[in-house]
Amino acid sequence: MRSFTSSLTLVVASLFFSLFTKGAPVEPAAAISKKAGVTSRYVFAHFMVGIMANRQSAADYDTDMQLAKATGIDAFALNIGTDSYTETQLNYAYESAAKNGMKVFISFDFNWYSPTADIAKVGNLIKTYAGKPAQLRVDNKVFVSSFNGDGLNVAAVKAAAGIDTFFAPNFHPGQTASAGAVDGALNWMGWDSNGNNRAPKASSNVTVVQGDDTYKKWLGSKNYIAPVSPWFSTHYGPEVSYSKNWVFPGDLLWYNRWNEVLKLGPRFLEIITWNDYGESHYIGPLATKHTDGK
Numbered sequence: 552m553r554s555f556t557s558s559l560t561l562v563v564a565s566l567f568f569s570l571f572t573k574g575a576p577v578e579p580a581a582a583i584s585k586k587a588g589v590t591s592r593y594v595f596a597h598f599m600v601g602i603m604a605n606r607q608s609a610a611d612y613d614t615d616m617q618l619a620k621a622t623g624i625d626a627f628a629l630n631i632g633t634d635s636y637t638e639t640q641l642n643y644a645y646e647s648a649a650k651n652g653m654k655v656f657i658s659f660d661f662n663w664y665s666p667t668a669d670i671a672k673v674g675n676l677i678k679t680y681a682g683k684p685a686q687l688r689v690d691n692k693v694f695v696s697s698f699n700g701d702g703l704n705v706a707a708v709k710a711a712a713g714i715d716t717f718f719a720p721n722f723h724p725g726q727t728a729s730a731g732a733v734d735g736a737l738n739w740m741g742w743d744s745n746g747n748n749r750a751p752k753a754s755s756n757v758t759v760v761q762g763d764d765t766y767k768k769w770l771g772s773k774n775y776i777a778p779v780s781p782w783f784s785t786h787y788g789p790e791v792s793y794s795k796n797w798v799f800p801g802d803l804l805w806y807n808r809w810n811e812v813l814k815l816g817p818r819f820l821e822i823i824t825w826n827d828y829g830e831s832h833y834i835g836p837l838a839t840k841h842t843d844g845k
Contacts (some may be wrong), residue, residue: 561681564681571797574597579789582818589772591746591775591818592615592817592818592819592820593625593689593818593819593820594623594624594625594626594627594820594822595624595625595626595628595630595776595819595820595821596619596624596627596821596822596824596825596834596835597627597628597630597658597821597822597823597824597825597827598615598627598628598629598630598644598655598824598825598826599630599633599824599825599826599827599843600629600630600631600632600640600641600644601630601632601634601637601660602826602828602829602841602842603636603640603840603841603842604636604640604839604841604842605840605842606627606640606643606759606840608643609642609643609644609646609647609650609739610642610647610667611643611647611840612644612646612647612648613647613650613651614836614839615627615647615825615826615835615839616647616650616651616653616816617651618647618835618836619653619825619835620651620652620653620802622651624822624825625654626653626654626655626656626687626694626816627644627648627653627654627655627656627825628655628656628658628821629641629644629655629656629657629658630658630660630698631657631658631659631660631676631818632660632662632663633663633664636779638676638679638748641642641657641680642715644685645680645684645685645686648685649683649684649685653685654685654686654687655685655686655687656686656687656693656694656695657676657677657680657695657696658695658696658697658721659673659676659695659696659697659698659700659720660697660698660699661697661698661699661700661703662698662699663701665701666700666701666702667702667703667704668709670703670704670708670711671711672706673703673708673711674707674709674710674711674713675711675712676713677695677708677711677712677714677716678711678712678713678714680694681712681714688717689717689790690717691715692715692717692734693712693715693716693717694716694717695716695717695718695719696718696719696720696737696776696787697718697722697737698719698721698739699719699721700720700722701720701722701726701727702726702727703720703721703722704732704746705718705732705733706732715737716734717730717734718733718738719731719733719734719735719736719737719774719776719819720735720736720751721736721738721739722736724765724766724768724769728767729772730769730770730771733773733821734773734774735770735773735775735776735818736766736769736770736773736774736775736776737776737821738762738763738766738775738776738778739776739778739823740757740759740762740778741759741779741780741783741804741808741823741832742759742780742782742783742799742800742801742804743756743757743758743759743779743799743800744756744757744799745757748797749797750798750799751800756823758808759778759808759811760778760811762778763775763777763811763815768779774800774817774818774819775817775818775819776817776819776820776821777812777815777817777819778820778821778823779805779808779809779812779819779821779822779823780804780805780808780823780824780832781801781832781834782799782801782804782805782831782832783797783798783799783801783803783830783831783832784797784798784799784801784830784831785797785830785831787829822834826839829843829845
């Protein structure tokens with residue numbers, strides 16, 4: 552049942568991607584890929600590298616790359632932590648992306664990296680992968696993003712990387728006073744919430760559109776990465792030491808959100824996610840090789 556749902560979701564996504572990218576009647580998925588000179592809009596999908604420890608070669612990424620490209624996704628945002636296998640899996644992902652005509656970029660997960668202590672490490676990783684053929688470049692700069700990371704010294708990271716970097720992290724307007732140091736920003740909240748990462752209530756409902764407005768006001772003329780997600784539900788019990796038992800309203804979220812994005816017309820959007828199986832908001836196939844059993 553899950554694989555059927557994922558396949559159906561991919562088909563629906565193809566239709567919306569064509570509208571978003573072309574601003575014209577729906578075209579076949581094969582015709583969706585962004586053509587030079589037609590548009591500078593980009594569709595990303597968040598990809599969890601941390602659950603890929605069992606992948607043995609670049610070939611293990613080929614199915615993901617091929618499906619995403621056929622669907623109209625321009626690049627994977629490769630979410631990485633500090634696991635011992637991170638660079639091995641990054642190498643495989645970059646190699647597969649290059650072979651399959653996809654683009655990728657690093658999204659540093661600051662649940663694991665320190666925004667104060669890991670500046671040199673982050674900068675060095677940006678530099679290490681910047682020259683690879685599959686690295687996404689925007690405005691002739693190496694594109695980089697994050698999950699969380701407020702408090703990070705962006706200028707210091709760029710200096711440590713030593714290259715022109717288009718840095719568009721998941722900073723938060725309420726935690727980072729000014730957007731002056733970034734080139735853009737990702738809003739992760741693709742679901743209505745209570746404003747504190749829980750399901751909304753009648754007395755407290757922050758919509759995704761309100762999140763769009765908050766980010767756009769904070770960013771000014773800078774680039775916004777709008778979130779798009781089908782749903783979000785997760786349950787972790789006594790096997791973990793933290794509370795993670797959330798259900799956000801889904802219902803018509805996927806359909807309604809794409810219509811909101813079509814009206815918004817952002818330069819970038821990010822699908823949350825391709826393969827975060829533990830949070831149920833994946834649109835890629837569950838059958839691809841991974842270690843997340845939750």
